[in-house]
Amino acid sequence: MYEDKTLICKECGKEFVFTAGEQEFYAEKGFVNEPQRCKECRQARKNAAKAGREYYETTCAECGGPAKIPFKPMEGKEYYCSECFAKRKAEAE
Known part of the structure; x- marks a missing residue:
């Protein structure tokens, strides 16, 4: 076709x-x-x-290590480092 x-x-x-x-x-x-x-x-x-993307550093809610995110973190929300984020995503599938 x-x-x-x-x-x-x-x-x-x-x-x-x-x-x-x-x-x-x-x-x-x-x-x-x-x-x-x-x-x-x-x-x-x-x-x-x-x-040109700006990253913000916060604390990973799972392992307590540093987590870099491409948006400004909001107070009271949980953020994850790359490794913990990938692990959580794999577990959800």
């Missing part, structure tokens, strides 16, 4: 392939627009957004 398409990256101008599998994925997710950037430019853009 889908065929690979060659598109031009609006960031770097290079050609990249929008594969049939990617097109099917986009359709399943309800995305109507084709990607405008190649994989490398999308990744670079994503990493640039993360670099």
Whole structure:
């Protein structure tokens, strides 16, 4: 049903392939627009957004160690370090 398409990256101008599998994925997710950037430019853009992110330090509610979170902590709420957060998420599944 889908065929690979060659598109031009609006960031770097290079050609990249929008594969049939990617097109099917986009359709399943309800995305109507084709990607405008190649994989490398999308990744670079994503990493640039993360670099400017401010982190706040708080105390992990489970292990008592330091926990860094990307938003200002609210008093009375529990926050978890990366390890405890991942462990809790795995237990919930």
